[in-house]
Amino acid sequence: MTENSTRAKALVNDFSMVVATVNGSGSQTSNLALVRALFRMGIPVSGKNLFPSNIQGLPTWYTIRASGDGHTARRESVEILVAMNVTTFTEDHAGISEGGACFYADHLPKPQARAGIVYYPMPIKDLVKEVSPPKDLKEYVANMAYVGIVSEMLGIDLEAVRGALMTHFHDREKPVELNMGMIRLAAEWAKQNLEKQDPYRVEADNKTKGKILIEGNTAGALGAIYGGVSFASWYPITPASSFADAVRQYLPQLRKENGKNTYAVIQAEDELSAIGMAIGAGWAGARSMTSTSGPGISLMAEFVGLAFFAEIPIVIWDVQRMGPSTGLPTRTSQGDVMFVRYLGHGDTKNVILLPGSVAECFEFGWRAFDVAERLQSPVFVLSDLDLGMNLWMSDPFDYPDEPMDRGKVLTAEQLEEIGEFARYRDVDGDGIAYRTLPGNEHPLAPWFVRGTGHNEHAEYSERPDDWERNMERLMRKADSARDLIPAPVLSGSGEARVGLIYYGSTESAVREACDRLTEQLELDTLRLRAVPFNSDVKQFIEDHEVLCVLEMNTDGQMHKLLQLEVPERATRLRSLTQNNGLPLTARWIAESLVDLVGG
Amino acid sequence: MATTVETRKAKVNDVGLAKADYKGGPSTLCAGCGHNSISSQIVNAAYELSIRPHEIIKLSGIGCSSKSPAYFLGKSHGFNSLHGRMPSVATGALVANRSLKGIGVSGDGDTASIGMGQFVHLVRRNLPMVYVIENNGVYGLTKGQFSATADHEQTLKYAGTNPFMPVDLCMEALTANCGFVARSFAGDPKQVTELIKAAFSFDGTAVLDIISPCVTFNDRDESTKSYSWGREHQDPLHDVTYVPRYEEIQVDYEPGETTIVRLHDGSALMLKKLDEEYDPTDRSAAIQLLDEARANQVLATGLIYFNSDQASLQDSEQMIKRPLSELTPDELRPSQESLQEVLEGFK
Incomplete structure (x- = not known):
């Protein structure tokens, strides 16, 4: 591959990098440095740690996704591998996407080379020797070597890396300089000894301005x-x-x-x-x-x-x-x-x-x-x-825009004014009764908290009518909750045939999937932000001919809750789930949706 | 000449309350149950200490003992929680409002079995509260199974013979570094009252293991949890008298005959020597006492161990004195500027 052809195909700010290390080796600092450096360069980025339930010794993978388009969900493809762990090297190597790059510690036995992959050996041990860090920090510093080499080969600004380390070490110069020494040396070594042959590179952008990570x-x-x-x-x-x-x-x-x-x-x-x-x-x-x-x-x-x-x-x-x-x-x-x-x-x-x-x-x-x-x-x-x-x-978080709601709490003065108090009486018809707090000195204030059956006065009661009345009020309260909790977020024209209902952390992957599907499938989406559901949810279900509930569990739990809520439309709701421990990807969502509901 | 009408004024305490103001609802426990006697002593103690009922919270777990907070301090706020879990609820409540005094009532099932973990950790954290165990060696509400404090090789009609050694809750409290460990007997109301008063004045966890006979399931003469056994085998370590704060201790006693134990609020417990010398500040002696009492089948009662040098949980947590419930929204929610500053660290 000639330099010219590489340049022609340069892929800027769009890759997923996996750093494969050993748990407990201190690679987290290195990986965070790379993530934060990309962020500081204005490139949208996310960092996901795929780690074992272990303190030291088992394999761990850190995925860094840079996306000029601002997509930060997990994606299946691995364009760049940084191999630091001998036990997973073969498998990790097999997972690199066609045309990808493989940075590897040169003391690891290299699997048989694959056509179309670019290999960059990294003399980690030699580089560490040159820096000769304190013995107890050797492993940490060794991990900084790949930060330097990868930065050089991708075009990550070393000043951005330094800034990232300053954040990590809370502006303490000493550890930052120790690590930067290794990073600079490794970057310089890469500059002298490695030839850029893969198409992936980064360029400073302005898409993270004002944002937080x-x-x-x-x-x-x-x-x-x-x-x-x-x-x-x-x-x-x-x-x-x-x-x-x-x-x-x-x-x-x-x-x-x-x-x-x-x-x-x-x-x-x-x-x-x-x-x-x-x-x-x-x-x-x-x-x-x-x-x-x-x-x-x-x-x-x-x-x-x-x-x-x-x-x-x-x-x-x-x-x-x-x-x-x-x-x-x-x-x-x-x-x-x-x-x-x-x-x-x-x-x-x-x-x-x-x-x-x-x-x-x-x-x-x-x-x-x-x-x-x-x-x-x-x-x-x-x-x-x-x-x-x-x-x-x-974006930076908005300061709470509503005054604090402490709920229905009666003070001694209020009790004096009202002249009566029943802890579990539905005064306002919303199922929510008034309470008093321990320490309230008014003679009417005390009540005895109990998990046993009780009447309006919180007194023990086995009377069937007391029990029923109390449970009816609790169910009324459960209904009142619907309008006190965050409403769902709707997007799309509202005219689409297919409605997608989802929630939680799948948001980023769903947004990316919607972008992918623009040409192929018109979608309206509803992102649930709370249970129980408010009237918007019912309306959305009524308005769509085909409905799909997407989630990360095996049984389609939210799908079932929605079926219970809108039983007359239960058969119209389809369930789409994946539950293998990994975050959903946009590609899987897009393909599965098309399979399920037709393009 | 106006007629003078004599009205009998109810006797009141220092805060102007009558003893009736400290009573609770009618007990639904069996007539003669030791727990009812302890409820009365809690009423007496609170009345005599002149604590306003709203300044006390009463808590319990599940079981016969744990029903009893409904039968005392009817004007106090209370929490009948879950089986064995009262210590955690008490911890949250008394940390949230440290101006309140807490009294928890538990049983031997509630503490020595399902609640052993929470009991030990409550003591370990030294949450200021009175922790009363109404210990009868048996599960009453579920009709007479052995509890973990039941006597070794004891036979009961329902439960058969108990092959296991009993748990000694005073020993458990000691090994968890409790600073106030007492044992008493429901058949000795005066001692119970004095110890409860002292426990209320102690700024740490005060554990009172009170043998409280179950007249229905475990009151046969040979049971160490029966009235008759208790009366015959009780061997008080000392004669216990609580001396309220500010009141001068004026007693005529021979040096070496009486030990004065100073409590955190300035009050004191006066321990008058009976037969033998006993120093409640000697932890090794306390452990030895419990071992010997078991071996010799003696009900040693009184203040078994005392140490007022340990920090309370709230002080360990460096908390303000004010109840957290009194914090205003402005005090609870940090400023908008502070949020901007915090978020700068994530850029």
């Missing part, structure tokens, strides 16, 4: 903080731990009074205790939450039923991972929808918020408290591993 868990944690979280309890679990980490990281700088905390974040002994604490705090008047994932939700079932029935506001942030059981702890899924909707024995119906982007993680982070306190009920926010733990580009 953030993980959904951090975004959600910040949202909770700007929603006024004052109590958070949690138990470590992948992929939700980094949510609590972010809460603990940012609260100290934002919520102090005379040097003391105006909040508490408590690591519980298990998820049972985590939600128990959150409920205790919610009862006592704190903005209270817990964060967890599927197995934690399983343990929380009994307490969720109590909070639903005793009507205690709490927010439960569920970063979904693959189940059933321990499942795939480090892989993504939307498998908790059905479980969470009805979590609790007896007749429970829980409210679910469904963020579809990091911006919505932030928004629903604060909004969830308003909904929970307004409804006096548990509110689930279903994120997932892909949204929660991977880096997404976003």
Whole structure:
């Protein structure tokens, strides 16, 4: 291949790169440096970590997608491989797309070369020797060698790389310079020794100006903080731990009074205790939450039923991972929808918020408290591993544009004025009764929270009429929820034959799929942002001849919930699912849609 | 001349409340149940301490014992939670509002079986609250199964013979570094009241394991959880008297005869020596005492261990004194400028 022909076919700002390393080798810093450097060059980018449930030694893959068109979902093709792991090299190598490039550590035994792939050996060991870093940092620095070589060969600006490292190391010059030493040396080596033969390269653009690059868990944690979280309890679990980490990281700088905390974040002994604490705090008047994932939700079932029935506001942030059981702890899924909707024995119906982007993680982070306190009920926010733990580009988050809604809470003064109080009486007809908080000194204020049957005064009752009246009110309240939660997002002309319903982290892949399908299939889409559904959802189903519900679980859980909601149209709703641990891709969505509903 | 009408004024405490203001609903437990006696002592303790009912929250799990908060402190806010999970609910509530005093009532099933984990972690975190275990060695509501505190080789009509050694909840509290460990007997109401008063004044988790006989399922003479056994085998470590704060301790005692234990709020517990010397601040002695009491089949009651030097959970968390529920929206939601600053870090 001559230089001229390569240039003619240059593919700018459009590739997916996979960095294959060994878990625990410190490659995360290198990969983040590459992602952030591309971002700083104005190129839309996303970074996804495909990692094992392991501390050290197992293979891990980091995918970086650069997309001039702004598409940041996963895509199947791998144009560039950076091979640093001997155990997966053969398989990784076989996965490179036709015409792709293979950067590999030259001490690894190279598989038989494939025609059409460009190979770049990287003398990692020699380069490390030259820098001679402190022994304990050797592995980290070795990973910086590929940053330098890849940057040189793709045209990534080393100043952008430096800026990325400054962000990573919080402006500490010493580690940045240590790493930059390796990066510069490796880049220089590549310049002298490698000849550019593949078509992939980057050019500075202006498409990330003013934007931020953030993980959904951090975004959600910040949202909770700007929603006024004052109590958070949690138990470590992948992929939700980094949510609590972010809460603990940012609260100290934002919520102090005379040097003391105006909040508490408590690591519980298990998820049972985590939600128990959150409920205790919610009862006592704190903005209270817990964060967890599927197995934690399983343990929380009994307490969720109590909070639903005793009507205690709490927010439960569920970063979904693959189940059933321990499942795939480090892989993504939307498998908790059905479980969470009805979590609790007896007749429970829980409210679910469904963020579809990091911006919505932030928004629903604060909004969830308003909904929970307004409804006096548990509110689930279903994120997932892909949204929660991977880096997404976003406009900066909007500061909450609504005043805080603390719900129907009666003070001692108000009780004095009203002269009567019944904790579970439906005064306003919306199923939502008034509550008082512990510490309220008015003689009418105290009530006894109980999970047992109760009358309007929260007194124990086994009377059938008390039970029925209370359950009817709870169902009325569940209905009231429909208009208190985020409405779905509609797009398309509204005239299309086919309607696509989807939710959550599949947003980016669906948008890309719609772009791909413009010529082929006219689509209207509805992105659900909460359960229960409001009237827009019913209308959308009525307005479309062919309907498809897309999701990342095996059984089509949202599809089933929609069928229950609109039984008269149940047979019209088709289910489209993929659930293999990997985020959906636009290509799969587009092809599957065409297969399912015709082009 | 006007006629003087004599009205009998109800006796009131320092905050002007009568004892009736501390009562709850009528008990639905069996007549003679030890738990009813303990409920009365909780009423007495709160009344005598002059705590306003709204300043107390009462919590429980599930079981006979856990029903009892409905039968005392009717003007206090309360939470009847889940089986074995009261400690976590109490933790959330008392962290959210540390101006409240908490009293939790649990049973031996609720604490020593399903709730053992939460119990130990509550104590480990040192959440200020009174934690009462109404210990009768048996599951009453489900009709008489053995609990984890039942006697080794005890025989019950329903449950047969128990092959397992009992769990000693005072020992569990001690090993979890509890700073206030007491054992008492529902048949000794005075001691129960004094210990509860002291527990309310302690700024940490105060555990009271109170033998509270189940008259229906476990009150036969040979049971260590029966009234008769308790009366015959109770061996108080000391005579216990609670001395309210600000009141000078004026007692005539021989040096070495009485130990004064200072509580966080300035009050004190006066422990008058009975037969033998016992130092409740000696942890090893406490463990030895519990071992020997078991071996010798003695119901050793009183303040078994005391240590007021441990930080409360709220202090460990460096929290403000004010209840979190009183924070205004402006105090809860950081400023718009701060959000912009935080987001700069992600550019």
